[in-house]
Amino acid sequence: MEQGPQMVKPAKPPKQDTRTAAHAADTALALPTDVAGSGNLERLVDTARTYAQAAASDNTRKAYARDWAHFTRWCRMKGISPLPAAPAMIALYLTDLATPTDNSPARSVSTIERRLSGLGWNYAQRGDTLDRKDWHIVSVLAGIKRKHARPPVQKEAILAQDIRAMIATLPYDLRGLRDRAILLLGYAGGLRRSEIVALDFARDDTPDNGGWVEILDQGVVLTLNTKTGWREVEVARGSSEQTCPVHALEQWRHYSKRDFGPLFVRISRDGNRALDARLSDKHVARLIKQTVLDAGIRSDLPEKERLALYSGHSLRAGLASSAEADERHVQHQLGHTSAEMTRRYQRRRDRFRVNLTKAAGL
Template sequence: MQDKDLPDIVDLVREMGAFGDGGRNRSPGNSNSGYGQGGEPQAKPAPGLPAQSQAAPDLPGHLEGLAARARTYVEAASSPNTRRAYAADWTHFTSWCRRQGLAPLPADPQVVGLYVTALAAGAADNAPGRAAPRSGGRKPHAVSTIERRLSALAWNYSQRGLTLDRKDRHIATVMAGIRNRHASPPRQKEALLPDDLIAMLETLDRGALRGLRDRAMLLIGFAGALRRSEIVGLDCGRDQTEDGRGWIEVLDGGLLVTLRGKTGWREVEIGRGSSDATCPVMALQTWLSLARIAHGPLFRRVTGHGKKVGSDRLNDQEIARLVKRAALAAGVRGDLPEGRRADLFAGHSLRAGLASSAEVEERHVQKQLGHASAEMTRKYQRRRDRFRINLTKAAGL
């Protein structure tokens, strides 16, 4: 299904003006841009391309099929999660512009500079002319959130054939000041180490399909250092589903996972465990056998009081909920209040756990995580190598 937040590829093709004057012309007021005259955002439909200054002819009928195929490629250029986030950020920006009496189009660095200032001041959701209340109001947005929204605006403008100059002084200087005043160290999710994972596995019901599925997902996610989307995107074999992100092959030495991640296609080797209780390959085979899954998505919803397995793949949010739920049930980081513990764990806790606990050369960990640089891999190694090299003693003290 086409994302309503994205410009239509047919409109993009029409803008090229390469099809003569044989079609019916569209007037600016009738374009599916999501904006009325003057660039004011409309409630419905979602923001699309801005109205064109000159009418463009309709696309000839014999090219409609090609345009439909091009649309699927446009959608495949970014993940659904990224498109949803960018669409939400664009909606927030256009809503703020409407309240302030400003036009979101064309790309104006001064308007964007005012917007990021409002985000940093906690006033982006207030009525015009009113500052954020000292108590009971919205908190200022984190610098990382502001950076993401700025990237989302640049992306949305580019999809509309416009360019947002992020180096313009109205944006660059304001962002430099925001970083200097409000930046804070990143809050990383807690790494789940092997003992933590084993304790989490013990909280799952081995006699229930849901427990067997969750067990396999935790072990596969940890041993493969997989992202949430990569776990739930796996199929039993190659080219079995349209929305699949990879597939598995069970070999003598373990599990070979071929998947499409952020950096492209890569292979991940998941070796067999030292015991059946902690073997990711055994856990996966048990789940597939008892769930009677031989084709299509690996991990699916269990319904009917835990006795029926559906046909659709799980949402990647289920991985985050599973990790959080199992970690709390196992008492991981029991030295902290439950409220704080709930914020420590997420899907990335599995990737960070393998990176922090695997006693191998760093290049092997980097390959498993699919990182292009060792520096990125080190960000996942929460507890590894601390004080292993003591420069104080090396200096003679």
């Protein structure tokens, strides 16, 4: 008797990894199964997990979480599993990122490199290793760079006359005093926006601080916990009270009636009271863009283009471009490990100050 066609059960889709990086780190940092647990060991494990989570900043972890979510969604659409790490499959993912489709444009080289870093971090949190030196990844990434790489787009530097015009747009109420201190201290210190809002009044004020300030007669010393480690930044007093970052900081401290906890905090809706909540670094970016518009900087351009030109890094680039000082001092202030990195921030510098052509006898 002839049998009819048999139904074939569809293959089960591969199991996807839906764990968050924090949960994956918790799983990886656990006592071995053959070790008997104890109160002391469990506390050490909890502390180790806290340290592991602090290895990257909040913004970095959020970005890496988005990278992992995008990659796992791509794997799900292709019917494959993201685990374990497979360099050949990662190379195909990078290729897809660099290839434009009807639904989305090709990603930039910097975005692709960031995604790759995010995948490496996420695999490490899950106890796996992504070999970024594997031939599949190296060759594909090199080809993407060769074909699609473009010169980096630099943000416009905020120069001395710009910062003076920007702070002139701020009122002398509590919110204006705070924002004036943010702009002047960030500019004179060459600070990142995340470093500005992470400051406390004093050491150990809060568990999540990224540094503290010490106001002295001649200026203020900032102790910063940066991505390269702890360092000190000295900000001296300015030539006038209107543009002095230390005076602006003292005014904010006096009228906010605060001397403990986060240095820069939110203001109540009525504008009359400083709250306890620390500002987000996004406030610094919004503040820069808004005061650039209000001050009429680069008014020759449409508003959208003007907003795109400036960001939090415009403060650091402004200090590097405006400071009439030895390059080594600027490098130290910005916390750069090389002079070449500092020169990338200098929008105005004499590129031919050292004439190697003449020095070579030509």
